[in-house]
Amino acid sequence: MKFPMTIAALALAALMPAADAAALSETGDPLASARWGEMEKSFLAGAPVLFDPRVKVIAPSMAEDPLQVPVTVDATQLGKVVEVLVFADFNPIVQVLRFYPEHASAYLGFRVKLQQSTPVRAAVRTADGIWHVGGTWVNTVGGGCTAPAGSAAAKDWQQRLNAVSGRQWSTGPNAGRLRLRIEHPMDTGLVAGTPAFHLEEIDFHDAAGQRLMRLQTFEPVSENPVFTLQAGENAGAVEASGRDNNGNAFRARIAP
């Protein structure tokens, strides 16, 4: 894979500001993770890979609560993005989520459960087939993945399962933003006696019926997930629909 990657890297570097171009790298994980090789093999095998500073992964370097670690992925500097895969090298379940931004920006905020200190990465595939990888280390003191979800302790969680609340912002600095919360225990299946029970798929459509984003979620996404999207200022009422791995479906409309 070395030869095609080099051509790709050179072509990219020519289009980028000097500082970013200097940081582009085809080899050498900037996060120096012992599991990078394994990650690349499992998720990106066979395709060209570039460590690309334009893929921003924002998360606290010290996570106060390993069950709710906020992560923001921003790949909007990359041009047309086909797919974004988020994973955490040292999590017992590595894959966090995948999203396919269609008419929405390549941007997503969410929260994740981490079991131990780990890189959190986004691999972003552009239309030319290259994976652009960005990431950051998150240090944590406790286990997030083997702790049962807290909402199951609440008496009414079954009634509220898949209840969606959300809002769109049409003015101010966050105009075009959509935030959405879904009640779900997001059980990982790693706690004895509690099978995996988590949201699997969420689709966002704008008022004109165009798909904004397709989102696949896995066990490490935090309980009662909250997502932040850039739906755009002209999306109108957005429809969010999805289901969990037990087939429980939901559909909700979030008006601007």
Place this chain on the structure above:
Amino acid sequence: MKYCAMKRRLAFLLAGLSGLLPGLLPAAEFDYALQARKVADGVYAFIGRTEDFTMENGGNIVNTGFIVAPAGLIVIDSGPSLRYGRQMRQSMTAQTGKSPVMLINTHHHPDHFLGNQAFADLPIGALPATVKGIAEEGNAFAENLFRLSGDWMKDTEVQVPNKTLAVGTSDIAGRRLRLIALDGHTGADLAVYDETSGVLFAGDLAFNRRAPTTPHADVTRWLAALDTLEAITREPGFTALVPGHGEVSRDAQPIRQTRAWLTWLQGALRRAAQAGQDMNEVLELPVAPDFAQWPQARSEYRRSVGHLFPAAEQGVLEGRY
């Protein structure tokens, strides 16, 4: 489910930056050098540092105290470890020539009750929810203090209070005490007012020039509790307030400061949620200039975002405010 709740709160409470600082050696022989300060006639307090738990301070970041009653000493909170409890007991007996007859735990945070073992031969009283909280979460709290404070914690085990306190004014060991059941810092916060001296032990409902901690907080309830405490400071006999953390005060200043912080915090998180901000953006917001210089202001703010922002956000997304 209990285990889960425990793990989660633990992380909230104890994920301190302090655990990351290596190389600080504990003081010789793990001596906390406890020296009680006189607050009023027959009322003393041990004032801890306004820091986070470290290998160096051994968890001596909390205020404890005692009241000299006719029958003996009434002890208020026991500190973060068995060593602390033992040294505290020795120090106050040396200072007064009297023995403790009773221990009161103000609430179920580990820096306030992990010295209980040193008083296991005495009645140890607390509010019912505090007794329950210590029984359920105490071990997990202790485990994390071992991680943060190391050998200072040696042999420390959880000693659950053996007595449920009734609130109201009564004679305890021959001294007139008013026990006030409040909540908001945790689900049960006990304040103790010594009618004889006019000293109010506010527990962690009041912090003095130290950013308040919020792992189990209900801010609205906490603000109501502060109003109740402030009314006591307006009584003619009031002379001093011993906060849970920070210096003793002769007025209601710690109450007003704690109220100002909580009001700012609640407002800031709500405004951020209303503006559509994501948690990562909220974590980066500045602490208001009035508080920015307080010890731990930045780190407590960031922890509080984790504790309190999800509810503020939910309120906005559900259209409640």
